[in-house]
Amino acid sequence: MVASKSLPPGCILRPARSEDLGRIRKLVFQAKLDPTQLHWENFFVIELEDKIIACGQLRQFSRCQELGSLVVEKSWRDRGLGSYLVRHLVEEATAPVYVECMGWLVDFYEQLGFVKIAWENLPKPLKIKFFLGQLGSKVLPLGVTILQANPLKFPHS
Numbered sequence: 001m002v003a004s005k006s007l008p009p010g011c012i013l014r015p016a017r018s019e020d021l022g023r024i025r026k027l028v029f030q031a032k033l034d035p036t037q038l039h040w041e042n043f044f045v046i047e048l049e050d051k052i053i054a055c056g057q058l059r060q061f062s063r064c065q066e067l068g069s070l071v072v073e074k075s076w077r078d079r080g081l082g083s084y085l086v087r088h089l090v091e092e093a094t095a096p097v098y099v100e101c102m103g104w105l106v107d108f109y110e111q112l113g114f115v116k117i118a119w120e121n122l123p124k125p126l127k128i129k130f131f132l133g134q135l136g137s138k139v140l141p142l143g144v145t146i147l148q149a150n151p152l153k154f155p156h157s
Contacts, residue, residue, distance in 0.1 A: 007046065007084055016043035016055065023052045027071040038069060044088060046081055054081045058089050058097065061125035067099040067149070086112050090149045098122065100130050103143025114147035122146065 007013060016024065021040045028035050042057035056070035067089055072081045086109070090097055098117070099109060106116070119130060130146060 031071045064123040097149035113150045
């Protein structure tokens with residue numbers, strides 16, 4: 001994995017526009033991620049030559065935010081786009097940021113400054129949202145983990 005601090009030549013990061021929603025949905029479906037709650041207003045995209053090659057969103061909750069729908073097109077993976085996008089979304093955050101991910105992604109997020117957090121320590125809105133994921137991980141060996149982005153950024157939350 002490349003932890004790039006800059007984008008490859010020709011790539012640009014920008015807030016999503018309403019006309020991007022179709023491409024965002026396609027990326028999310030291809031990655032087999034949760035296709036619900038895809039609000040273009042919450043997304044940032046990385047594009048190259050007018051084609052979206054990565055996307056991610058910050059969902060708004062009361063006193064917290066959730067990083068979600070982070071996808072990099074398969075042919076563009078391992079070039080640092082996901083890392084770049086996560087860093088940007090965390091910098092844009094106005095409240096503590098949490099992510100629920102499968103076990104194989106934990107190292108990726110930890111390298112970007114996220115720390116594991118127990119479900120019991122989540123803000124109430126995310127406890128409700130993440131409940132099914134936690135229940136599923138007890139029934140099936142999915143290895144769902146919850147992490148918080150740099151808790152020092154919002155120390156009094």
